[in-house]
Amino acid sequence: MNEKESRNRLVTGNAAFLAGIPFSGDTSEKIRQQTAEHGQHPWAAVVACSDSRVAPELICHAGIGEIFTIRTAGNTIGPGELASVEYAAEHLGVPLVVVLGHTDCGAVKAALKGDATGHIKSITDMIRRAAGIETDPDKVCVKNILQSVESLRAALAKTAPETIVRGAIYRLETGRVSFIEG
Ligand SMILES: [Zn+2]
Numbered sequence: 666m667n668e669k670e671s672r673n674r675l676v677t678g679n680a681a682f683l684a685g686i687p688f689s690g691d692t693s694e695k696i697r698q699q700t701a702e703h704g705q706h707p708w709a710a711v712v713a714c715s716d717s718r719v720a721p722e723l724i725c726h727a728g729i730g731e732i733f734t735i736r737t738a739g740n741t742i743g744p745g746e747l748a749s750v751e752y753a754a755e756h757l758g759v760p761l762v763v764v765l766g767h768t769d770c771g772a773v774k775a776a777l778k779g780d781a782t783g784h785i786k787s788i789t790d791m792i793r794r795a796a797g798i799e800t801d802p803d804k805v806c807v808k809n810i811l812q813s814v815e816s817l818r819a820a821l822a823k824t825a826p827e828t829i830v831r832g833a834i835y836r837l838e839t840g841r842v843s844f845i846e847g
Contacts, residue, residue, distance in 0.1 A: 690728030739772025
């Protein structure tokens, strides 16, 4: 699958989800055996927020072995996330990496509030860096997605330059995934 086909597959899977079609991802015994025997060949890597309402496989009707998923609160990119994406791009050859943020993100709200403590602060600090002087949560959400996109593009430019990195936003209230420019 190339990058365009990969993006189309995410869009059509999300359209099926939006239409209320029963989950059509393949989780059968056959696919489990096939992928156990022959390895995984995912056609996309997705860095999504850990929010329980934003599971990439569910909202895009993807089954076993299809999406290499990295999830972290606020879809931020630290060393572990970066390493995981590098692995997906360099060793699994995914044509597309998507950073998937979402509306009403708790991590974005916590960053704007500015009272995070403990390890949570490492995430909110990254989001605050993306926000700059912006205080509108929807705009900060997009800026945070684009910051993660830029981090991944910079890293993959050296190691897997043919891999395309894009940002997308999931709207909790509608269930729609939209790719964003930039
Ligand atoms: Zn979130």
